[in-house]
Amino acid sequence: MNAVLDLLASMGRGLFGVLSAAGSVAVFAAIALSHVVRPPFYPRLLARQMMEIGYFSLPVVALTAIFSGMVLALQSYTGFARFSAEGAVATVVVLSITRELGPVLAGLMVAGRIGAAIAAELGTMRVTDQIDALTTLSTNPIKYLVVPRLVAATIVLPLLVLVADILGVLGGFIVGVAKLEFNPATYMQRTWEFLQVQDVVSGLVKAAVFGFIIALMGCYQGYRSRGGAQGVGAATTNAVVSASILILTFNYVITELFFAR
Amino acid sequence: MTQPPKIRIRGLCKSFGAKVVLDRLDLDVPAGRGFVVIGGSGSGKSVLIKCILGLIEADAGTIEIDGRDVLTMRRSEREAVNARIGMLFQQGALFDSLPVWENVAFGLLARKLMRRAEAKPRAIDILAQVGLGSDVADLYPSELSGGMQKRVALARAIAARPDLIFFDEPTTGLDPIMGAIIDALIAAQVKRLGATALSITHDMASAQRIGDEIAMIHMGRIIWQGPAERIYDSGNPFVDQFVRGRSEGPITMALTL
Numbered sequence: 001m002n003a004v005l006d007l008l009a010s011m012g013r014g015l016f017g018v019l020s021a022a023g024s025v026a027v028f029a030a031i032a033l034s035h036v037v038r039p040p041f042y043p044r045l046l047a048r049q050m051m052e053i054g055y056f057s058l059p060v061v062a063l064t065a066i067f068s069g070m071v072l073a074l075q076s077y078t079g080f081a082r083f084s085a086e087g088a089v090a091t092v093v094v095l096s097i098t099r100e101l102g103p104v105l106a107g108l109m110v111a112g113r114i115g116a117a118i119a120a121e122l123g124t125m126r127v128t129d130q131i132d133a134l135t136t137l138s139t140n141p142i143k144y145l146v147v148p149r150l151v152a153a154t155i156v157l158p159l160l161v162l163v164a165d166i167l168g169v170l171g172g173f174i175v176g177v178a179k180l181e182f183n184p185a186t187y188m189q190r191t192w193e194f195l196q197v198q199d200v201v202s203g204l205v206k207a208a209v210f211g212f213i214i215a216l217m218g219c220y221q222g223y224r225s226r227g228g229a230q231g232v233g234a235a236t237t238n239a240v241v242s243a244s245i246l247i248l249t250f251n252y253v254i255t256e257l258f259f260a261r
Numbered sequence: 262m263t264q265p266p267k268i269r270i271r272g273l274c275k276s277f278g279a280k281v282v283l284d285r286l287d288l289d290v291p292a293g294r295g296f297v298v299i300g301g302s303g304s305g306k307s308v309l310i311k312c313i314l315g316l317i318e319a320d321a322g323t324i325e326i327d328g329r330d331v332l333t334m335r336r337s338e339r340e341a342v343n344a345r346i347g348m349l350f351q352q353g354a355l356f357d358s359l360p361v362w363e364n365v366a367f368g369l370l371a372r373k374l375m376r377r378a379e380a381k382p383r384a385i386d387i388l389a390q391v392g393l394g395s396d397v398a399d400l401y402p403s404e405l406s407g408g409m410q411k412r413v414a415l416a417r418a419i420a421a422r423p424d425l426i427f428f429d430e431p432t433t434g435l436d437p438i439m440g441a442i443i444d445a446l447i448a449a450q451v452k453r454l455g456a457t458a459l460s461i462t463h464d465m466a467s468a469q470r471i472g473d474e475i476a477m478i479h480m481g482r483i484i485w486q487g488p489a490e491r492i493y494d495s496g497n498p499f500v501d502q503f504v505r506g507r508s509e510g511p512i513t514m515a516l517t518l
Contacts, residue, residue, distance in 0.1 A: 040373075121358075129354035132316045136348040137368040137417075138340045 028220050032150055035143045045148040053114050053149075053215075054156030058163065060113060061106045065164035068101050069093060069171025077180050089180070090190035093172035095199060099259075102164040103157075103203045104251055107210035110157065111243040115218040118149055119239035122222025123232035131223070146219045150212060157211030158204040165203065202258040209254060210247050217243040265328060267292040267425060267457040268313065273322035275308055275481075282308045284481035285322070295451060295458045297472030297489070299465070301503065301512065305481045306461040307351075310427055313459075314348060315339055326425065344372060347418035347426040347456075349447075351433055353410045355402040361388070361413050362398040368421045387416045391446050408439040412446065419450050426451060428460035432467045444470040465504050468492070477503065479512065 076092045122145060125131050134141045169191060176182040218239045225235035268290035275283040282305045290296045300306045311317040313324055315331065323330050331342055355364050363370070365387050366380035375383065385395045391412040402410055411431070418426055431447060432440035444467050451458040451471075462468050468475055469489055476486040477500050485497045492504055502510030 125356075128352060129350045130356055132311070132314075133348070133350060133354040133356070135316060136314055136343055136346065137371055138344045139367075139371045140340075 024224075025216070025220055028223070029216055032142055032146045032216070032219070035140065035147050036151060038143075040143070042144060042148055045144070046152055049148045049152035050156050052117075053110070053153050053211075054160060057110050057113055057156075057160060060109050061160050061164050062167050064105050064109050065097070065102060065168040066171040068105055069097055069168035069173075070175045072096055072101070072168075073172035073175040073180065077176075086180075087190065089176060090172065090182070090187045091194045093176075094169050094191045094195050097168035097172070098165050098195065098199045098203045099255075100203075100251070102168055103161045103206040103210060104247065106157065106161050106164045106207065107214065107247045107251075108244055110153075110160065110211070111214045111217075111240055111247060114153065115214045115239045115243045116236045118215060118218030119222040119225070119236045120232060122219060123225035123235040126223060126225050127228050127232060141223075146215075146223065149215045149219055153211035153215035154208050155211070157207040157214070161203055161207035165200065198258065202254065205258075206251060206254050209250050213246045213250065214243045217246065264292055266290055267327065268459065269323075269325040269328075270313070271323045273309070273312060273324065274320045275305075275312060275317065276320060282481055283312070283319070283322075286478070286482055288476060288483050288486075290457060290459055291474065292457050293455060294473040295448065295460070295471050297460045297462060297468045297475045298478055298483075299463060299468050299475060299503065300461075300478035301463060304478050306463075306478055307429060309478065310429055310459070310461055314346070314427065315343070344368075344421065345424050347421065347423035349411075349414050349418045349426070349428045349431055351430040353402070353414040355410060355413055355417070357402050360399050360401055361405070364402065364413060365416045365420050367417060372421070374421070384416075384420070387420050388413070390419070390450065391416045392442075407434055408436075408443070411435065411439075411443050415443070415446055415450065419454060422454055423456060424454070425457045425459070426454075428458060428462075428471070430462050430464075431460060431471070432462065432464050437466075440464070440467060441470065447471050465492070479503075 072093050073089055076089050077086055080086050080088055080092075122131070125145070131141045131145070134144055173184070173187055173191070176187045177184050221235040221239040221242070222232075225231045266289040268288070270286060270288040273283050273286040273288075274281075286305075286309065288298075288309075298306055298309065308317060312319045313326075313331075319332060322332075324332050326342055329342075331339060334342065356367065359367070362381050362384040365384040366375075369375050369383065370377065370380055381398065385398050388395070388398060393409065393412050393416070397405065397409065397413070402413065405413065428447060431443055435443060447458070447460075448471050458471065460468070460471055469492065472489045474487065475489050475492050476483050477497070478484070479499055485495055485500045487495060492500065495501060495504075498511050502512050
């Protein structure tokens with residue numbers, strides 16, 4: 001009986017912990033969003049973050065997208081050949097890339113690269129009193145550190161995903177034409193034939209939400225980190241893990257909103 | 262007529278869970294003087310200074326700066342008060358993503374007191390006041406020694422000509438000579454600005470160099486306050502044990518051997 005009670009108590013504590021953390025993240029996000037529209041603004045910091053999050057993430061996102069497109073073409077060809085549907089390869093590649101793989105893979109790669117970097121930077125600033133120093137210099141740390149990262153990530157993720165979409169389709173095209181011997185014109189025609197604006201737009205909306213999530217979790221974990229190097233390490237891990245889980249969760253929610261019949 | 266204190270604290274309380282750090286603390290910091298709070302590790306010195314700066318929320322009590330209770334102020338009013346305050350953190354807390362000159366001019370730029378083009382020469386002037394040449398202006402904090410970082414942090418603390426400056430363990434981590442140099446710079450700059458300086462330290466040599474008046478905090482309360490020259494003749498057994506560094510006396514610390 002005691003073991004059952006202990007188990008229930010442990011589950012209850014876990015549930016309260018999750019709810020408490022969710023509430024804390026929501027409050028943090030609300031405070032940050034309230035500062036987005038209130039001056040002072042820091043355009044120089046926003047530009048720097050857009051470069052850091054967008055431009056410097058291009059190589060990793062591009063490589064991920066192009067190889068995903070190539071693998072997708074190869075896998076769908078070998079799978080569809082079993083029921084003589086090889087002609088659908090181009091359509092499957094473009095829909096998979098624009099609707100799902102582009103935003104999700106780009107989101108996960110950026111979460112690993114940028115979410116971790118944000119958490120580590122803000123965490124180090126926290127434990128070395130740099131965030132307190134901002135306050136003593138009449139600068140709101142949320143406005144100075146969090147808002148530029150949130151806005152930059154929300155803006156640049158869709159741009160990254162647009163690039164990922166194009167390169168993913170290109171990867172599929174390369175494999176389709178060079179290895180699977182599709183006619184280039186036919187492959188492109190099949191690519192465009194069933195692609196709708198909604199497919200691309202849904203991916204870009206997902207990207208914007210994922211960008212917000214990545215920056216939010218990085219900032220939240222870093223901003224609240226405690227306890228020196230160990231605390232910063234934990235914040236970095238938590239930022240990547242929580243952002244990844246939220247990306248996959250919201251991916252389903254947004255897909256449901258766009259495509260549920 | 263007695264001049265009103267620059268900082269007046271009454272009944273200040275702060276606890277972290279069950280641990281009481283500040284226990285109905287009362288303190289008056291006279292204006293225009295060097296005031297030092299001494300006390301052992303964990304005695305509440307840093308929490309006291311962070312409560313005054315608004316970095317930690319106090320549980321109860323009042324903190325008046327120039328007669329105005331800063332604990333009940335709105336954020337914008339609080340920022341206006343902070344604009345007249347300088348702070349030197351224990352480890353410097355320099356922004357490692359910014360070059361030295363931007364660190365020094367940060368408060369001036371943040372409050373839009375000058376443009377970037379004007380701020381750099383101004384920062385170099387301030388660096389000169391703490392004994393650093395213009396060649397360090399474009400370096401990053403990680404490229405500086407501990408003593409140089411402390412000087413840059415001092416330059417940042419005085420850049421906006423504050424009338425109240427806080428120093429958190431200003432000589433921690435420095436060798437005795439560099440510690441004395443930093444203390445001399447602090448004393449000189451505080452005198453030049455005519456500012457009130459509130460320092461916390463457990464370095465008695467430093468306390469005597471930068472303090473006109475010293476108070477001792479123990480168990481979250483001020484247990485003695487008096488002129489710096491009387492610190493070795495306080496008549497208080499707690500102060501006596503602390504300043505002489507004796508292991509035996511009324512102050513007991515948990516030891517694990």
